Structure formats: C-alpha cells, structure tokens
Amino acid sequence: MAPELHPAVAHLAFLLGTWKGQGRGNYPTIEGFEYFEESTYGHVGKPFLTYSQRTKGSDGLPLHAEVGYLRPVGTDAIELVLAHPFGVAEIQAGSIEGQSLRLKTTSVSLTPTAKDIRSLTRSVDVVGAEMTYLIEMAAVGQPLQFHLEARLEHQS
Amino acid sequence: MAPELHPAVAHLAFLLGTWKGQGRGNYPTIEGFEYFEESTYGHVGKPFLTYSQRTKGSDGLPLHAEVGYLRPVGTDAIELVLAHPFGVAEIQAGSIEGQSLRLKTTSVSLTPTAKDIRSLTRSVDVVGAEMTYLIEMAAVGQPLQFHLEARLEHQS
Numbered sequence: 001m002a003p004e005l006h007p008a009v010a011h012l013a014f015l016l017g018t019w020k021g022q023g024r025g026n027y028p029t030i031e032g033f034e035y036f037e038e039s040t041y042g043h044v045g046k047p048f049l050t051y052s053q054r055t056k057g058s059d060g061l062p063l064h065a066e067v068g069y070l071r072p073v074g075t076d077a078i079e080l081v082l083a084h085p086f087g088v089a090e091i092q093a094g095s096i097e098g099q100s101l102r103l104k105t106t107s108v109s110l111t112p113t114a115k116d117i118r119s120l121t122r123s124v125d126v127v128g129a130e131m132t133y134l135i136e137m138a139a140v141g142q143p144l145q146f147h148l149e150a151r152l153e154h155q156s
Numbered sequence: 157m158a159p160e161l162h163p164a165v166a167h168l169a170f171l172l173g174t175w176k177g178q179g180r181g182n183y184p185t186i187e188g189f190e191y192f193e194e195s196t197y198g199h200v201g202k203p204f205l206t207y208s209q210r211t212k213g214s215d216g217l218p219l220h221a222e223v224g225y226l227r228p229v230g231t232d233a234i235e236l237v238l239a240h241p242f243g244v245a246e247i248q249a250g251s252i253e254g255q256s257l258r259l260k261t262t263s264v265s266l267t268p269t270a271k272d273i274r275s276l277t278r279s280v281d282v283v284g285a286e287m288t289y290l291i292e293m294a295a296v297g298q299p300l301q302f303h304l305e306a307r308l309e310h311q312s
Contacts, residue, residue: 071269089238
C-alpha cells in the first residue's frame, strides 16, 4: 500500500523513482574514473523525500554510496541531509528552479578517521526522463572544483 | 550474488540482517509514545556496514526514519554517520565491547529549519537473536536524558 505523496513534496515528484546511468569523476589527487550509478528517490507520505545512491566500477565492484533525505522548504528552497560511508555527514541547502536543484554545503562533519572534505556543490537537472548532475568538491587542501558528473535515465 | 563480508567488519557480523520489534519514547517536551520498528544492517563487501531504520505508530503511519553507515576502526572502536529526515546529520564515535556498541555524538549538523538537537548517546546490545537499544538525547534546551528504547528480534 503506497502512501499518498505529501502536498509539501508534490513539486518534487519529478525526482521520484529509480534512475540508472553512467558517470565520470576526477580530482587532482586521484586518477580519473568512470562509474555506473543507480539512484532512488522515494517517499513515505511525509514532507520529505528519501534518497539513496550506489555506484560501481566496470568490474562490478561497489565504489561509492550515499543515503539521506531531501527536505523542501516551501516551493523554492530545499535542504539535503546526507550520510557518506567514508565518514562524512553533510548538510546542503539551496534552491529548486523548475526541475533543477542547486545545492551547496552548509556544513560537513567528519568522523575521526574520515577524509578531509570541506564543501561540495550539487546541481541536479531533470529533462524528460533524463537526469544529469554535476558535483564540485573542496577536499584534501584543494579548492572547490569539478569532481563528478553523470547522466541517468528514469527506469519505468 | 552477495559479496563476501570484508574482514574489517567480520567482528560486526552479529548485527547483520533485519530486526523487528517495539519501542517506546519519551521527552519532557512531548507526550510519551510507542512504536514499531524495522532496522536493517547490511554490507556491500566494503569495510563498513549499511544501516537503515524505520518506525511507525500503532496506526501504521510512519514516525521516524534514519539511514547511515557504521565504520569500525580496528576491532574496538566504531564510528556512525547518520542522516535524519528532520534535518539532522550526525557523527557518533564509540566502542565495540563484545556484541555491544557504545556511541556518543561527536558532532551534530542542522539544516536551517531543523529541530535543535545537541547530542545523543546510543547503546546497542545483541544477545542471541535479541537486540536492545537505548538512546539519550539533549535537545530543545533540555539536558541529556532518556529518549528511546526498543527490543527487536532478528528476522531469519
């Protein structure tokens, strides 16, 4: 029994479902890489969306994962709460513009053994059944710059 | 095809699987309440565990949820990265003692519209097929004190 979508997240319905595709990543401190991704945006009838993502390499082995929640604030603003398995908890805030999200880190918390990540920006755009995103990162002493981009297709 | 458990999390195998049961919560600023819970601890072959939890009331409607990752540090220490849908990202650190976890908040990050939560402690104990936990919370101006406890059974 699927719950009804909460009216506070109705304008985010364009995100709902499972998205699959490919992406690429780069950073000055690592070698460039490519990945396969599956992301799912769901809801439980409350005024937030659930979000989970997993990527794997061409060898089929898991690379990254992240899980969290999207919280719209009215119709134009949005907050993102994310947990990363490399020891980072992240708060982002930003705007909703049509079918696009523009988010920036407002705080990053690190476990004692985590990588030194300082901030991230995240742009998500949905056009028809295609989602693209771009993530910039400031980490390990490097300034904010390109880190990840991907193109995903909605799975019907 | 289930991946092999990473050796770095082998001593946490007692947590793996799905746990269901009941709990109760209380706090000076709210009325006491009871809930049904389902928690799942999983892995993807990497040196962390995935964790997700959902609770619902006796009316079947969702109450709380949280998602994140458990990162052991050697065999005695552990870190927890958690995202909460009410706008809180949490880092906890603590110890593993046999089949018990003892965790304390090291940082709490809040979205601009989140509830004012300051710190939490979390004790998890597994004996046979039974998991119990106790959560204390400091929030909305109140000192650290009892907030939640539950008793869950491993689902085979």
